[in-house]
Amino acid sequence: MGALATGHGEVVFNTSMTGYQEVLTDPSYAGQLVTLTYPLVGNYGINPQDFESAKIRVAGLIVREHCDRPSHGQSDRTLDEYLKAQNIPGICGVDTRAITRRLRQHGVMMGLLTTESPEAAVAQLAEMPRYDDQDLVRTVTTEAQYRWDGEPVTLEALPLTASGNISRPTLVVGSPGENSGETQEPRPRILVTDVGVKYNILRLLQERGCEVIAMPAATSAEDMLAMNPSGILLSPGPGDPQLLDYVVDNVRQVLGRVPVMGICLGHQLVARALGGQTYKLPFGHRGGNHPVQDMSSGRVYITAQNHGFAVDPDTLPAGLEVSHINLNDGTVEGTRHRDMPLFTIQYHSEASPGPRDNEYIFDQFLGMVKEFNH
Numbered sequence: 100m101g102a103l104a105t106g107h108g109e110v111v112f113n114t115s116m117t118g119y120q121e122v123l124t125d126p127s128y129a130g131q132l133v134t135l136t137y138p139l140v141g142n143y144g145i146n147p148q149d150f151e152s153a154k155i156r157v158a159g160l161i162v163r164e165h166c167d168r169p170s171h172g173q174s175d176r177t178l179d180e181y182l183k184a185q186n187i188p189g190i191c192g193v194d195t196r197a198i199t200r201r202l203r204q205h206g207v208m209m210g211l212l213t214t215e216s217p218e219a220a221v222a223q224l225a226e227m228p229r230y231d232d233q234d235l236v237r238t239v240t241t242e243a244q245y246r247w248d249g250e251p252v253t254l255e256a257l258p259l260t261a262s263g264n265i266s267r268p269t270l271v272v273g274s275p276g277e278n279s280g281e282t283q284e285p286r287p288r289i290l291v292t293d294v295g296v297k298y299n300i301l302r303l304l305q306e307r308g309c310e311v312i313a314m315p316a317a318t319s320a321e322d323m324l325a326m327n328p329s330g331i332l333l334s335p336g337p338g339d340p341q342l343l344d345y346v347v348d349n350v351r352q353v354l355g356r357v358p359v360m361g362i363c364l365g366h367q368l369v370a371r372a373l374g375g376q377t378y379k380l381p382f383g384h385r386g387g388n389h390p391v392q393d394m395s396s397g398r399v400y401i402t403a404q405n406h407g408f409a410v411d412p413d414t415l416p417a418g419l420e421v422s423h424i425n426l427n428d429g430t431v432e433g434t435r436h437r438d439m440p441l442f443t444i445q446y447h448s449e450a451s452p453g454p455r456d457n458e459y460i461f462d463q464f465l466g467m468v469k470e471f472n473h
């Protein structure tokens with residue numbers, strides 16, 4: 100299955116039962132070889148709707164059984180064809196549950212998918228860069244800012260206001276037969292700092308009436324503020340947040356000045372920006388059924404997750420409080436700031452793949468945006 104290429108990366112496992120297309124294209128999996136524990140993969144093929152970014156991001160895919168005759172009305176190619184077309188290696192016919200048990204016992208480790216001998220592979224692996232030493236955000240972030248209109252649309256220069264800030268579009272609505280329209284409030288402009296964004300975050304914001312603009316990871320705080328944003332969403336993304344000071348420094352400067360929500364890597368970047376620390380989990384959380392408790396209501400949500408690092412609650416600065424915890428291992432799953440318009444979640448409210456129960460988090464963010472801008 101997949102291309103006869105060499106795949107090198109950190110071997111991780113995901114326990115979702117569906118959603119391999121979203122997993123393959125999720126930029127947070129850059130630099131990783133992903134093992135799926137569900138035993139049959141590829142049975143509904145690949146379709147044009149479910150991409151989470153422009154291309155496959157995993158370094159390789161490991162499955163128990165690949166289905167090469169998919170059955171789904173929207174499928175236009177097989178998983179094998181999709182991997183081959185993008186020169187991404189895969190392997191099938193291996194015991195993925197045994198691999199998973201090994202990773203759970205020893206922690207995630209580097210691996211190589213190769214056609215070479217095991218001895219040659221081990222030698223090659225020793226020479227290759229380690230996952231934790233690479234800035235993978237640089238490999239997935241957008242080169243130029245773009246507006247999301249159901250797909251990425253290159254952003255021409257936006258009009259400036261007298262203050263030198265970029266003006267927001269105003270929606271003018273008229274009734275049929277009338278010449279004059281009634282001017283409504285401007286749409287909220289949400290900047291999404293793309294450290295590895297998934298399209299579903301952009302889709303869900305657009306569906307909620309926002310003007311959505313994705314920005315390169317290294318965009319300065321000054322340039323972000325000059326865009327006159329109603330709110331800033333810090334996206335998920337790959338790799339160790341300790342390597343991202345060039346993003347963290349800019350995040351620090353926008354906090355408190357604009358409403359901010361952080362998802363996953365975005366959550367970790369906020370903690371670091373305020374002086375908190377992150378650490379590596381032994382084998383991470385990757386799947387669609389992680390129970391998370393909202394500390395304020397006591398309610399438990401089933402969440403989609405994909406992360407290998409976590410925020411250390413003992414290092415959180417005054418003002419930033421733990422709002423959610425993971426009921427499997429007690430790790431931090433969300434924070435909220437006491438004084439600033441700021442909250443973060445470690446799990447994926449955008450799902451894709453996974454349960455959609457947590458989309459309400461986007462409504463909470465937009466509620467905070469509305470309140471702040473009034």
Ligand SMILES: NC(=O)CC[C@H](N)C(=O)O
Pocket residue numbers: 127334335336337338339340362363364365405406407408409
């Ligand atoms: N999906 C993400 O944003 C992952 C965040 C970070 N790279 C981690 O593994 O913890």
